[in-house]
Amino acid sequence: MxxxxxxxxxxxxxxxxxxxxGSLLMLTMEMVSGAAGGxxxxxxxxxxxxxPSTALTKLTVPTRTSTSSIELSAGQLQNAATIIxxxxxxxxxxxxxxxxxxxxxQESTLRNLANTTVQASLAYPHDDTGHDHDSVxxxxxxxxxxxxxxxxxxxxxxxxxxxxxxxxxxxxGSPRGLxxxxxxxxxxxxxxxxAVQVSATPSAYARWDKAADELMSAGGAGKVSCTTDTxxxxxxxxxxxxxxxxxxxxxxxxxxxxxxYSGACGSSGSPTAGWCCTGFVxxxxxxxxxxDLPSTVVSGQLAMATQIxxxxxxxGDLVAWVGHHIGIYDGNGGLIHSPDWGRKLEHAKSYDxxxxxxxxTFYRVNALGSGSW
Numbered sequence: 387m388x389x390x391x392x393x394x395x396x397x398x399x400x401x402x403x404x405x406x407x408g409s410l411l412m413l414t415m416e417m418v419s420g421a422a423g424g425x426x427x428x429x430x431x432x433x434x435x436x437x438p439s440t441a442l443t444k445l446t447v448p449t450r451t452s453t454s455s456i457e458l459s460a461g462q463l464q465n466a467a468t469i470i471x472x473x474x475x476x477x478x479x480x481x482x483x484x485x486x487x488x489x490x491x492q493e494s495t496l497r498n499l500a501n502t503t504v505q506a507s508l509a510y511p512h513d514d515t516g517h518d519h520d521s522v523x524x525x526x527x528x529x530x531x532x533x534x535x536x537x538x539x540x541x542x543x544x545x546x547x548x549x550x551x552x553x554x555x556x557x558x559g560s561p562r563g564l565x566x567x568x569x570x571x572x573x574x575x576x577x578x579x580x581a582v583q584v585s586a587t588p589s590a591y592a593r594w595d596k597a598a599d600e601l602m603s604a605g606g607a608g609k610v611s612c613t614t615d616t617x618x619x620x621x622x623x624x625x626x627x628x629x630x631x632x633x634x635x636x637x638x639x640x641x642x643x644x645x646x647y648s649g650a651c652g653s654s655g656s657p658t659a660g661w662c663c664t665g666f667v668x669x670x671x672x673x674x675x676x677x678d679l680p681s682t683v684v685s686g687q688l689a690m691a692t693q694i695x696x697x698x699x700x701x702g703d704l705v706a707w708v709g710h711h712i713g714i715y716d717g718n719g720g721l722i723h724s725p726d727w728g729r730k731l732e733h734a735k736s737y738d739x740x741x742x743x744x745x746x747t748f749y750r751v752n753a754l755g756s757g758s759w
Contacts, residue, residue, distance in 0.1 A: 461513055462496040464740060465524055465542055466601050472546035476554045480602065481571055482564055485578045486549055487598035488591045493526040498542050510540035511710050525549050532561050537649045544727045549582065622701035622717055625675045625754050631702020634674045638714055638722045645731045647724050651682045663712050666724040666731065667704065670714065677753045684712045691749035699748040706749060707741040715748065
């Protein structure tokens with residue numbers, strides 16, 4: 387009998403996203419296309435209550451050194467999807483995606499880690515905490531080593547871009563990412579991983595070789611059919627100052643593709659320096675409706691709003707991934723939002739994706755209560 391052990395990777399409470407800011411890895415998904423207009427029909431694999439009709443629940447992969455099993459949550463699988471999606475957007479070949487997954491599995495088991503010794507990191511969405519030097523995120527990148535600011539590194543998309551590096555990376559080769567390593571494609575995956583990470587235990591990455599392969603090929607293991615939800619129609623409310631939700635959307639449109647994402651969440655002044663997601667919402671609500679929402683914290687904005695069913699959502703309402711992200715619903719199945727580092731304000735045609743395991747929910751600002759619908 388051939389020696390070897392099996393590592394079981396179980397996706398518990400799996401929610402597979404149908405989209406994430408563009409083209410997330412679809413681990414196991416078959417989308418049901420929807421129509422927008424009037425009432426927007428959008429596909430859903432969870433988040434707003436839609437559920438997969440069939441879910442991939444277990445991946446069993448061999449490993450040479452482990453006798454244990456590990457359960458990957460929906461959030462961990464989402465992080466794997468983010469790594470692959472970012473890598474694909476940077477034209478990283480499959481071998482490079484595998485190296486990144488091996489590193490993230492070893493460094494954090496695919497969790498976005500804050501650090502108890504880096505207090506600033508605790509202010510950002512995170513899956514758990516670590517305490518190794520000033521290392522943070524899935525790749526355990528250190529602000530003091532030049533990987534980025536704490537704020538930047540706590541965003542999984544930025545962390546993945548920094549790991550891959552190269553011409554599209556944020557650090558110009560210092561510290562070097564995978565694509566900055568000469569002849570990395572001729573190296574063994576563990577050696578390529580070590581060339582980036584400079585770990586005290588370089589052999590540790592090898593245990594995740596097969597697990598990374600399995601994550602990358604999981605799309606062939608089964609299919610998930612997404613249900614279809616109907617969201618609110620194309621109408622909009624009228625605010626106390628006479629402006630409508632559609633006025634809000636129309637005003638926001640002028641900044642699409644122009645204003646960059648920025649950690650400086652902005653104010654009621656000029657938007658040219660950029661917005662974080664909450665800064666964008668604050669600015670537009672202030673300019674059009676004269677309503678001031680907190681500009682820096684998603685939870686602060688939602689504290690001034692009331693959750694509503696998706697079926698009641700109208701143009702100008704808030705669509706949020708609680709604890710992670712927020713944007714403005716366009717009334718037609720999509721949203722306008724400030725998505726991520728290195729990108730500009732976007733009008734996404736679908737709001738149907740998950741972030742950190744959270745799906746979209748809708749809110750109406752309480753100050754609109756005296757308005758009409």
